[in-house]
Amino acid sequence: MFTVFAFGIGLLALAFVGPVPLRKGQYVSNAIKVITLATAAFVAVVASLFLLHFVRVLLLLAAIALSYPDSVRFSIVFAPLLLLCVLFVSLDLAIGVVGRSMLDSSREWLARVRSFSFIAGFAWLDWSAALFSDQSSSLS
Numbered sequence: 001m002f003t004v005f006a007f008g009i010g011l012l013a014l015a016f017v018g019p020v021p022l023r024k025g026q027y028v029s030n031a032i033k034v035i036t037l038a039t040a041a042f043v044a045v046v047a048s049l050f051l052l053h054f055v056r057v058l059l060l061l062a063a064i065a066l067s068y069p070d071s072v073r074f075s076i077v078f079a080p081l082l083l084l085c086v087l088f089v090s091l092d093l094a095i096g097v098v099g100r101s102m103l104d105s106s107r108e109w110l111a112r113v114r115s116f117s118f119i120a121g122f123a124w125l126d127w128s129a130a131l132f133s134d135q136s137s138s139l140s
Contacts, residue, residue, distance in 0.1 A: 006048040009087060013044035013094035033101055044094040051086040058082070077128040081121050088114055 023029065059079065063071045095102065095110065 006045045009048040009090050010041040010045035013041050013091055036098055040094040040097040043097050044090045047093045048086055048090040055082040073132050084117055084121055
């Protein structure tokens, strides 16, 4: 399951950085760009596998260290944020590998997507923190 998710992120990275312009007659330059795209997909897959296993270990350690209700609360609050982090850190690394070969409009679009996901992550964190802090105060 983790491998399928990681390869999906690699394909997503290729889709995001895909509109790299290739020029007719410049075979060496085009080959370098294609190799760069393949390297970007590979970096995204490896980074997402590493980060997914890190998240899995983090949630496992939280389950060991915390009581069951606190472990569930921790997982509800942080698991979606960590999975978003896996996705966007992997894509950022892939975009960093591609560099200036990517079109400016694509980089601008990706920056907007990342900013909206960042805002959504903080909204999720605020909402769940408010929900669980209210619930924990009513239990005591």
